[in-house]
Amino acid sequence: MENIIRIAVQKSGRLSEDSLSLIKECGIKFYNGTGKLKSTSTNFPIEFLFLRDDDIPGYVADGVADLGIVGENELVEKNKEVLVLKKLGFSKCRLSLAIPKGEEYPGLEYFEGKNIATSYPKILGDYLKANKIQAEIHEISGSVEIAPSIGLAEGICDIVSSGSTLMMNGLKEVEEIFRSEAALISHPNMSVAKKAIVDKLLFRMNAVQKGKSSKYVLLNAPNDSLEKIVSLIPGMRSPTILPLAQNGWSSVHSVLSEDQFWENIEELRAAGAEGILVVPIEKMIL
Structure with a gap:
């Protein structure tokens, strides 16, 4: 088609x-x-x-x-x-090695000669090879966390988000091998x-x-601070500046990444910015 x-x-x-x-x-x-x-x-x-x-x-x-x-x-x-x-x-997560929480972990050499259960034999195999560790990989399709408790393996390699599943199964994360x-x-x-x-x-x-990663920022500022404020919120091309009814003041409108805003908020306030509004943007066409 x-x-x-x-x-x-x-x-x-x-x-x-x-x-x-x-x-x-x-x-x-x-x-x-x-x-x-x-x-x-x-x-x-x-x-x-x-x-x-x-x-x-x-x-x-x-x-x-x-x-x-x-x-x-x-x-x-x-x-x-x-x-x-x-x-x-x-959907960010990491692929990590984990072992029973009561075990001492001296470093990656812990896995030398041991058995590791995983659903990701290629990624794990490439990692072990790159680090010159000889271990036996047992590929299983699910419930990897149970492997140490039933004697199938001394460690596991599995996807970790918060780590709560590992804790519930008596395991601790010891090495991150891949970010996804x-x-x-x-x-x-x-x-x-x-x-x-x-x-x-x-x-x-x-x-x-x-x-999603940008915010629409509106603020009021004294005109004698505009040059400093514009340098802090440059926007996509340049900010929009509109005069307020009160003499000597203007309204400044701009678009910033959220990180930029939080990095500059204190400097904006120190420069005299007031009434700062931060509005989410649904979509942004550049």
Whole structure:
């Protein structure tokens, strides 16, 4: 189908929720009812495939799907021939080594000659090889945390978000080996027509994400402080300055990244800025 693109998205879980939320914020309408495995947008040339996350790299590499949203952990583990178009900044986690919390941990040499259970044998194997550690890797598909307590392995390598699951299973994190976030991937050989649709989707995604990381700032300032204040909030091109009814004062409007705002807030106040308002931005087109 040359006039429509297919995107593979995880069918359930946090990554799925974040992915679909981003797509909806791009103004793309679709129905994804419970148990639905395929859906077509009503206002954008895109079809959705709802799949297991570990199947997504393969579907995109084989050209069944043109695009996919997947965690970098699955992308690297599956090692398929795809292109990474954009890191998406959500579903962040880490892949770490963990051992029973009562064990002493002298360093990575702890794992020399030991057994490690994991669902990520490639990432773990590459890490151990790079650090010249000889260990036996036991690949299991789920419930990795139980492996030490049943005698299958002395340690595990698994995805960690908060660390609470490790604690509940009597484990402690000892080495971080890989950091992951969601990424938009594509088949390496799309047609010109499909690339044009993907460009439109990327434009929308960039506008949404740029808006999320930026704030619209309004403040009042004495005119003799405007030069200093403008240097602190330069905006996309330059701030808008409007005179107030009160002589000698102006209203300054600008756009800043949230980090920039918090870095400069004290200097803005010291320069005489008052009545500072910070407003979220839904989308921002540059």
